[in-house]
Amino acid sequence: xxxxxxxLLLLLPAAAVAWKYIQAGTPEAAPNYKLGEHWWGMLIDIxxxxxxxxxxxxxxxxxxxxxxxxxxxxxxxxxxxxAIERPEVESPNGGKDGFPPNQxxxxxxxxxxxxxxCADSPCTQVCPVGATFVSPDGVVLVDKNYCLGCRYxxxxxxxxxxxxxxxxxxxxxxxLCYHRITKGLTTACAEVCPTGARQLADLKNPNDxxxxxxxxxxxxxxxxxxxTGAKVFYNGMDGSVR
Amino acid sequence: xxxxxxxxxxxxxxxxxxxxxxxxxxxxxGLVAGAFILASLERVFRVSAxxxxxxxxxxxxxxxxxxxxxxxxxxxGHPERSFEMYLTPHRSSxxxxxxxxxxx
Numbered sequence: 001x002x003x004x005x006x007x008l009l010l011l012l013p014a015a016a017v018a019w020k021y022i023q024a025g026t027p028e029a030a031p032n033y034k035l036g037e038h039w040w041g042m043l044i045d046i047x048x049x050x051x052x053x054x055x056x057x058x059x060x061x062x063x064x065x066x067x068x069x070x071x072x073x074x075x076x077x078x079x080x081x082x083a084i085e086r087p088e089v090e091s092p093n094g095g096k097d098g099f100p101p102n103q104x105x106x107x108x109x110x111x112x113x114x115x116x117x118c119a120d121s122p123c124t125q126v127c128p129v130g131a132t133f134v135s136p137d138g139v140v141l142v143d144k145n146y147c148l149g150c151r152y153x154x155x156x157x158x159x160x161x162x163x164x165x166x167x168x169x170x171x172x173x174x175x176l177c178y179h180r181i182t183k184g185l186t187t188a189c190a191e192v193c194p195t196g197a198r199q200l201a202d203l204k205n206p207n208d209x210x211x212x213x214x215x216x217x218x219x220x221x222x223x224x225x226x227x228t229g230a231k232v233f234y235n236g237m238d239g240s241v242r
Numbered sequence: 243x244x245x246x247x248x249x250x251x252x253x254x255x256x257x258x259x260x261x262x263x264x265x266x267x268x269x270x271x272g273l274v275a276g277a278f279i280l281a282s283l284e285r286v287f288r289v290s291a292x293x294x295x296x297x298x299x300x301x302x303x304x305x306x307x308x309x310x311x312x313x314x315x316x317x318x319g320h321p322e323r324s325f326e327m328y329l330t331p332h333r334s335s336x337x338x339x340x341x342x343x344x345x346x
């Protein structure tokens with residue numbers, strides 16, 4: 001094909017648009033980060049959580065989470081004496097503003113919750129277009145430029161971690177602060193936790209303290225019967241936690 | 243002894259996800275099926291008692307058939323992306339696979 005001036009004038013804007021498109025799909029550079037060398041999870045030490053709500057506020061600020069929706073939240077459990085099978089759970093505004101004084105009897109504790117970044121996640125399975133995916137480093141992410149907003153994944157998540165962002169009309173969830181962890185930082189929630197109850201864990205890193213911790217503690221995941229391969233590990237979790 | 247009703251919902255799950263629009267879809271397809279059966283009673287099975295309804299039934303079936311996918315489309319956050327379900331279907335998703343059943 002001969003390139004005339006007219007053809008060139010037509011081609012150049014097209015090429016510019018195409019280049020813009022390619023750039024938009026290119027992830028932000030994180031030069032020293034190799035996807036295959038990580039397998040992210042989180043460790044939550046329930047006895048350490050004081051229910052201050054800092055993590056919820058930090059998450060909200062870091063990720064611009066709309067009011068009334070939560071990428072992470074805290075539940076307060078009250079297990080009455082002699083009625084272990086009937087715990088009372090509350091999470092006023094996701095624990096964002098802390099908790100009111102509680103009953104002095106029985107057993108009280110806080111359970112921070114977030115996306116479990118399941119290895120076999122139900123949300124990934126049901127997404128009709130594959131907008132939700134497990135990244136090679138083990139983080140469940142949503143492509144908001146691809147999501148239909150069909151809400152199937154929101155219903156599929158057994159942990160209630162997803163919601164539809166009213167601004168974008170697409171599914172949203174905890175990204176394990178992917179924009180931070182790929183640059184060597186920890187997540188916003190773990191960063192602000194005053195007691196260290198939340199710790200980011202890299203299961204593929206042999207030097208990560210998580211391995212020693214998992215070896216020496218009795219650790220559970222939420223709803224193990226769902227066989228989701230959850231990677232948020234809870235230390236000291238009471239049997240009443242759902 | 244009365245068991246006190248107490249419960250807790252995960253904060254994100256308070257919102258009802260699949261609501262009226264999703265319920266409307268099987269209702270409309272039910273109408274279509276019913277009207278079509280009524281029409282076929284006259285034409286295929288020669289039931290003369292329902293002869294006056296033939297035209298109305300067939301028209302009803304056709305017109306509701308045309309709008310049946312609308313509620314499903316409208317409940318999507320991004321209806322303009324719904325064709326992606328056919329272009330890049332996710333094979334483990336029941337919704338994507340039912341899309342093809344629907345086409346058929």
